[in-house]
Amino acid sequence: MPSYPESVASLIAEFERMPGIGRRTAERLAQHVLRIPSEDALRLAEAIRKVKERVRPCAVCFNMAEADPCHICGDPLRDPSLICVVEQPKDLVAIEETGTYRGLYHVLYGTISPLDGVGPEDLTIDALAARAAKGGVSEVILALNPDIEGDGTSLYIAKKLEKTRVKVTRISSGVARGSAIDRSSKSALSESLRLRKPSA
Ligand SMILES: [Zn+2]
Known part of the structure; x- marks a missing residue:
């Protein structure tokens, strides 16, 4: 980017590394940062610094949290015999927003996807199996997205948990096929949780 000053070029390059941001959007965001008052731009920088300093995955469920265990795992009013498995923290947030689920969670951080080079060992599946095997868990609810990777990962987990005798x-x-969990309506999501079925 020879026509931009070095600092602007590097800001554009940082934006461009973000998911879903192409070159043109990265340039627009950089223009925006250049235009806004210093204190607004520094507040953005500070917000980024804060999450990087404070937020860690919970050692139990891997949810992003400022406390460890997270506020959900640490809540004595939640039912520890239920574990709801989700792909990403945003899916956990979507289920929490329904207000109907009172168990715990487990965040996988993706799905098994051989084409993208993601194997079971890249996810938190071993930790989930260890939680299920430890006792005190009666049911693992798979709430993965209804697509090929979600289906395959659900099958893999169900098989892996077979010998723990925990209901899966x-x-x-x-959640209509093809529509993601975090984009489902609250009522559709509560219904699909309530009407859960044994994993084949
Ligand atoms: Zn947790």
């Missing part, structure tokens, strides 16, 4: 269920098709 999947949320039902209240």
Whole structure:
């Protein structure tokens, strides 16, 4: 980027590394940062610094949290015999927003996807199996997205948990096939949780 000053070029390059941000959007965001008052731009920088300093994955469920264990794992009013498995923290947030689920969670950080080079060892599946095997867990609810990777990962987990004798269920098709968990309506998501079925 020879026509931009070095500092601007490097800001554009940082924005461009973000998911879903192309070159043109990165340039627009950089223009925006250049235009806004210093204190606004520094507040953004500070917000980034704060999350990087404070937020860590919970050692139990891997949810992003400022406390360890996270506020959900540490809540004595939640039912520790239920573990709901989700792909990403945003799915956990979507389920929490339904207000109907009172168990714990487990965040995988993705799905098994051989084409993208993601194997089971790249996810938190071993830790999930260890939690299920430890006792005190009666049901693992798989709430992965209804796509090929979500289906494959659900099957893999169900198989992996077979010998723990913990009941493994999947949320039902209240979440329409192809529509992501974090984009489902609250009522559809609560229904699909309520109408969960044994994982085949
Ligand atoms: Zn936790």
